[in-house]
Amino acid sequence: MNFFATVGRFTLEALAALGRLAIFAANSVRHVLQPPFFLKNIGQQMMVIGYYSLPVVGLTALFTGAALAQQIYVGSERFNAESTMAAVVVIAIVRELGPVLGGLMVAGRVSSAMAAEIGTMRVTEQIDALVTLSTDPYKYLVVPRLLAGLVTLPLLVIVANTIGVFGGFLVATQRLGFNPGNYLVATMNFLETTDIVSSLVKAGVFGVIISLMGCYHGYHSSGGAQGVGRATTNAVVSAFILILLANLIITITVFQS
Amino acid sequence: MTQTPKIELAGVKKRFGSKVVLDGVDLTVLKGESLVVIGGSGTGKSVLLKCILGLLRPESGMIRIDGKDVLRQSHKERKAQMAKFGMLFQGAALFDSLPVWENVSFGLMKARGMKRNEAKEIAIEKLQRVGLAADVANLHPDELSGGMKKRVGLARAIATEPDIIFFDEPTTGLDPIMADVINDLIVECVRDLGVTTVTITHDMASARKIADQVAMLYQGKIIWQGAKEQVDNSNNAYVDQFIHGRADGPIKMAVRSA
Numbered sequence: 001m002n003f004f005a006t007v008g009r010f011t012l013e014a015l016a017a018l019g020r021l022a023i024f025a026a027n028s029v030r031h032v033l034q035p036p037f038f039l040k041n042i043g044q045q046m047m048v049i050g051y052y053s054l055p056v057v058g059l060t061a062l063f064t065g066a067a068l069a070q071q072i073y074v075g076s077e078r079f080n081a082e083s084t085m086a087a088v089v090v091i092a093i094v095r096e097l098g099p100v101l102g103g104l105m106v107a108g109r110v111s112s113a114m115a116a117e118i119g120t121m122r123v124t125e126q127i128d129a130l131v132t133l134s135t136d137p138y139k140y141l142v143v144p145r146l147l148a149g150l151v152t153l154p155l156l157v158i159v160a161n162t163i164g165v166f167g168g169f170l171v172a173t174q175r176l177g178f179n180p181g182n183y184l185v186a187t188m189n190f191l192e193t194t195d196i197v198s199s200l201v202k203a204g205v206f207g208v209i210i211s212l213m214g215c216y217h218g219y220h221s222s223g224g225a226q227g228v229g230r231a232t233t234n235a236v237v238s239a240f241i242l243i244l245l246a247n248l249i250i251t252i253t254v255f256q257s
Numbered sequence: 258m259t260q261t262p263k264i265e266l267a268g269v270k271k272r273f274g275s276k277v278v279l280d281g282v283d284l285t286v287l288k289g290e291s292l293v294v295i296g297g298s299g300t301g302k303s304v305l306l307k308c309i310l311g312l313l314r315p316e317s318g319m320i321r322i323d324g325k326d327v328l329r330q331s332h333k334e335r336k337a338q339m340a341k342f343g344m345l346f347q348g349a350a351l352f353d354s355l356p357v358w359e360n361v362s363f364g365l366m367k368a369r370g371m372k373r374n375e376a377k378e379i380a381i382e383k384l385q386r387v388g389l390a391a392d393v394a395n396l397h398p399d400e401l402s403g404g405m406k407k408r409v410g411l412a413r414a415i416a417t418e419p420d421i422i423f424f425d426e427p428t429t430g431l432d433p434i435m436a437d438v439i440n441d442l443i444v445e446c447v448r449d450l451g452v453t454t455v456t457i458t459h460d461m462a463s464a465r466k467i468a469d470q471v472a473m474l475y476q477g478k479i480i481w482q483g484a485k486e487q488v489d490n491s492n493n494a495y496v497d498q499f500i501h502g503r504a505d506g507p508i509k510m511a512v513r514s515a
Contacts, residue, residue: 036367038367121352124348124350125346125347125348125350126350126351126352126353128307128310128312128344128346128350129344129346129350129351129352129413130352131310131311131312131339132310132312132339132342132343132344133363133364133367133368133413133417134336134339134340134364134367134368134417135363135364135367135368140367
């Protein structure tokens with residue numbers, strides 16, 4: 001009996017959360033299209049999400065690209081296929097690692113901060129205060145973050161991809177004795193338009209997920225400092241899971257054999 | 258002909274899950290009147306305010322502002338309605354990312370599109386009204402004391418020149434002298450602006466100072482309403498117990514023992 005009650009309660013709670021999220025997302029989209037637009041807030045959020053994430057995303061990409069090159073070299077040595085290294089590095093970075101790792105790093109940085117900020121505004125009644133001052137909290141808080149996420153993540157991922165490939169290039173030419181010219185030519189030859197487009201589409205989707213999770217969990221937080229803490233954790237965890245799930249779905253859809 | 262009440266509630270019910278918070282509230286506030294709702298902690302006073310403001314939606318009942326049923330209004334009408342309201346929150350609820358003057362003139366700039374320099378002038382004027390010097394305008398809320406925050410909150414509530422102002426525990430967390438200063442400011446603002454106000458508090462000193470009418474909320478219902486002068490001889494055991502702050506009486510506090 002107890003087991004069924006637990007399963008039932010869990011299912012109900014999960015469905016209720018899904019419903020709340022759907023309503024939240026629908027409200028947000030509705031408000032994206034209607035004036036007034038708080039352009040200053042969008043600019044601020046683009047700085048927070050994009051510009052200030054550059055160091056962490058850049059370092060992540062650099063180290064990952066370098067480690068990837070080393071591993072592929074060691075692995076492919078057995079098949080005498082060192083020459084395919086450049087191709088594997090660029091494809092792995094652009095198709096998967098650049099957007100996914102970039103998205104995860106930004107989610108860790110930004111979803112948590114958004115949830116904490118909006119959650120604190122919720123529990124200190126600042127969101128209610130916005131409403132009493134005739135300002136829609138969706139328009140003022142949520143929409144600028146969603147738009148900033150949608151626009152800046154692709155830009156960040158372009159940077160991450162470039163630095164990631166460069167990391168591989170460094171290891172290949174400095175440690176493994178590859179010819180720099182040949183390596184770059186091989187890189188360019190194997191990179192296709194589909195790779196870049198899918199990378200940017202992923203980034204845009206991840207950007208929306210990051211902002212949506214941060215805003216949603218912050219907006220629905222309750223119960224003081226503890227509630228805000230919970231919202232922050234939930235924002236990051238759910239952003240991570242949704243990014244990985246969305247990545248899988250996009251990869252399966254775009255890269256059918 | 259009798260005048261249309263500014264605010265009119267009938268049978269308002271609100272519950273959270275299985276917990277009934279408001280169980281059929283009936284309340285009338287006339288234009289220019291100051292109503293103080295008293296009641297113990299957790300009796301739903303804040304929920305009542307939020308229902309009138311439209312921040313929460315009651316399950317049943319009717320709420321009329323200026324004779325218009327706010328629960329059956331379109332989105333647009335509600336927005337127009339909201340412009341009539343001002344609210345001073347318990348913790349002041351100042352936007353901590355903005356300097357004081359932008360807090361005060363937030364409604365003017367964001368909702369009414371006023372230019373920044375004009376809005377700043379008005380903000381400074383409103384700050385002076387509540388007894389704050391012009392140099393406070395550029396501080397951030399985290400640099401202010403509790404009493405100053407309340408003053409800024411009050412300045413923000415009156416900045417848009419609303420018809421109705423709500424005060425949520427305006428004196429809670431202040432020392433008695435600062436509480437009285439805030440009370441005086443509220444009385445002054447209300448008299449000068451001619452607005453209708455609803456205040457919720459459990460501070461009887463504050464209630465006696467601010468109120469024209471007093472209503473007591475207990476177990477989700479208004480159990481007594483009358484003029485301030487009658488509060489001491491209400492012949493209501495609940496009201497007597499509350500205003501004298503006695504532990505013994507018909508009101509049993511839910512003490513968490515089991």
